[in-house]
Amino acid sequence: MSKTAAIIGGGVIGGGWLARFLLNGWDVRLHDPDPEAERKVGAVLAGARRALPMLYDRALPPEGRLTLCGSVAEAVAGADWVQESVPERLDLKHRVLAEITAHAPRNAVIGSSTSGFTPSQLQEGLSRPGAVLVAHPFNPVYLLPLVELVPSAATRPEVLDTAKATLTGLGMFPLHVRAEIDAHIADRLLEAVWREALWLVKDGIATTGEIDEAIRMGFGLRWAQMGLFETYRIAGGEAGMKHFMAQFGPALKWPWTKLMDVPEFTDDLVELIAGQSDAQSGHMGIRELERLRDDNLVAMLRALRQRDAAAGALLNAHEAAMAQPLADTVPLITVRRTVPVDWTDYNGHMNEGRYGQVFSDAADAVMAHVGADAAYIAGGNSYFTVETSVKYLFETHAGEAIEVATRVTTGAGKKLGMSHEMRRAADGALLATCTQFLLHVSLETRKSCPPQPEVLARVEALAAAHREA
Structure with a gap:
């Protein structure tokens, strides 16, 4: 029996969710008032249709049916999963979620793609707050497996359990965030790196290109398959993490970073960052960059599959579950x-x-x-x-x-x-x-x-x- 997902908001993230569901055999209903929504989603879906099947050594399930809907009510009627991916404005999310909860089935999971709001903030004033939780993915949603699942005390336990099972069935990795916190887990880490990177550019220490090279030629490769703490455990040698902490712990008191400070977000800083970014990769259009990104991710994830490690182990398990x-x-x-x-x-x-x-x-x-x-x-x-x-x-x-x-x-x-x-x-x-x-x-x-x-x-x-x- 086919399942149905309703996607409310068809931007980059909403389009990625749409592709992830659709290519895993779900029927998908999309509502987005943007007159360009069909074209924009079509571009994301074209990339997903090319990239996602390349991860596996067998065919994905037959693609589901995509329907464009004129209203939220039409989109969510009969849906098993509703994913809200509208812009990051709390007042807008409140209006949209109120409409979703008024019309979605009582057993539907209602996820929000929010990067920063907590589920308690999203649930304010809703008639059925227990159906709502944060389901925060990462771009491109159709390739990257991580989804931060953040319930509140009001979220019904069965909603969280259904969400975990559904996302696992889509080949994703639902990470249950155990407490509500602004920006969840991953974006807090990214924000710390982003702040320091802005200072390095502003102070003339490095260009945008040099910072990207430092990440992709070094610790980015380690993080892709070991994360942060396993990487540092190895850095401690035979003595392990305790030795690493003892050796580098004092550095935490040194003025290495400016994480507690933020550079003034002036027009000059924006022009500096944008100009360097244009010089770095402005010769490529957005579709070219997305294709390069997707091809690189496919090759790296398939390499991890061969080792049955990190995200590769997840792909192997998903493929085994698809076997017929x-x-x-x-x-x-x-x-x-x-x-x-x-x-x-x-x-x-x-x-x-x-x-x-x-x-x-x-x-x-x-x-x-x-x-x-x-x-x-x-x-x-x-x-x-x-x-x-x-x-x-x-x-x-x-x-x-x-x-x-x-x-x-x-x-x-x-x-x-x-x-x-x-x-x-x-x-x-x-x-x-x-x-x-x-x-x-x-x-x-x-x-x-x-x-x-x-x-x-x-x-x-x-x-x-x-x-x-």
């Missing part, structure tokens, strides 16, 4: 996925080694389908590839959805033969073909041996069905 057994069709559709950006080479198309990866994944899908799955392998048996022949017929590019159709051509005794066709999902163009020959082996002796009877029966049945079709 193969339909017993002829041919078998063994792979549905999008080509990720880190699979392309200097020619701009998928590297030939990645074709081998796709066909290897197809063979793994057949093995799991006949019962030679992870448990079977753990029991000491498997199939090993003996011979592979690949024909490369057409270029394949990052962001393209592909499918592999597989036929079992040989299934007798120790032998398993397959033929694969890889096609572009958009137009059915044949991109590559592959024939594979595998032998069943004992992982204990590393020599060929007959499969277990139940696996052999499945292989023989598949080979017969594919031969007759």
Whole structure:
């Protein structure tokens, strides 16, 4: 049964929420009085459609249905989740949330994307404050998993539980903020870095470009996979965090930063920052910058996936939750996925080694389908590839959805033969073909041996069905 999300406000954040829900199979209703809302959301959605599927090694669920609504009441009617993403003005949020709570179903979660307001502030004057909590995401919402969930004492416990489960199902990481505080957790940390960066530019110590290089060439890489405290624990060496604290604790009293002071926000300071920022990256349009950001995030997150670390572990868990057994069709559709950006080479198309990866994944899908799955392998048996022949017929590019159709051509005794066709999902163009020959082996002796009877029966049945079709 499909779920429905209502998005109230279709700016950068609202559009990102819309894309996250829609691409995970939810129906989405959008209300935004801006006459440009459809165009703006369309631009965000186009980026998400390209980037989000590249994170995974299987296809996302079928995309939901998007409906533009003329009123808040129309958008929230029947919604399971309502996300308010209007501008950061408390009076505006009060008006919008009052209208949402008046028309949304009683069991709907009502989240606010606010960066700074507390849930108690948002709930003032509402008829149903218990349905409301802060659900603060990070841009781009369709790629970055963090959502700060902040309930108040008035928020119903079941609303928080439903919110956690829903966001996890979207591949996101709901961080339960245990107490109400202005700007929550992450933005307070970002604000501290931002203030110090403004001083460094104002005082002529560094340019905007130099500050960005200091982050992305150094601690930004560490933070991406270890955060702050794990990074400093390592800095303490074998003695750990206590040694680090003892060594660097006195520095907290030194005048290294100006965090308790704020530079005067003058026109001159704005012009200085804006001018340096234009010189740094003004040669690229906003869509180019977003695409560069998304491609870099996809590559970094996929690297973390390989290590099953940090946000990569979250992606692996989400992909495992999306897994479905193969339909017993002829041919078998063994792979549905999008080509990720880190699979392309200097020619701009998928590297030939990645074709081998796709066909290897197809063979793994057949093995799991006949019962030679992870448990079977753990029991000491498997199939090993003996011979592979690949024909490369057409270029394949990052962001393209592909499918592999597989036929079992040989299934007798120790032998398993397959033929694969890889096609572009958009137009059915044949991109590559592959024939594979595998032998069943004992992982204990590393020599060929007959499969277990139940696996052999499945292989023989598949080979017969594919031969007759």
